[in-house]
Amino acid sequence: MRESxxxxxxxxxTAKPGCRxxxxxxxxxxxxxxTIRREEGCIRYDYYFSAQQEDKxxxxxxxxxxxxxxxxxxxxxxxxxxxLKEQYVADTRLGRVTLEEA
Structure with missing residues (x-):
């Protein structure tokens, strides 16, 4: 993975119970x-709630x-x-996707 x-x-x-x-x-x-959306280089920064899992x-x-x-x-x-994560979040999982030239 290259920086460019x-x-x-x-x-x-995974939010703590009742904290999502x-x-x-x-x-x-x-x-x-x-503030994050206005940072240089930010294309997208969006949160979504799961319809099936009330803590996700x-x-x-x-x-x-x-x-x-x-x-x-x-x-x-x-x-x-x-x-805020310490206060409201029980677990964090991260996935990365990079685009490579074909």
Whole structure:
């Protein structure tokens, strides 16, 4: 994987019991999601709720390059997001997709 390649991340959060909506609501109310969407290189940053599993949240992130995503992780608002995850999230699973030239 090269830093200059596009990157898509699929993050599956398992919320603590009864915390799914509160987690995403807090991210939106504090402006974290909008701040991330305005970061250089961010193509997509969207949360989805599972209709079948009441504790699951899917986050889809797309970045122009892996380098952009790496810089994103160092931003000050990410510290607050980590605090919210500690409060509301029981488990996090991450999947990465990169596009390679054929």
């Amino acid at each position: 390649e596009p990157l898509t991340l699929y993050v599956v959060y 909506e509160a987690f995403v609501r807090q991210i939106v109310m504090e402006g974290i999601a909008d 949240i899917l986050l889809v992130e797309q970045w122009q390059t892996q380098a952009h995503q790496r810089i994103h992780l160092q931003q000050p608002h990410m510290a607050r997001l980590r605090e």
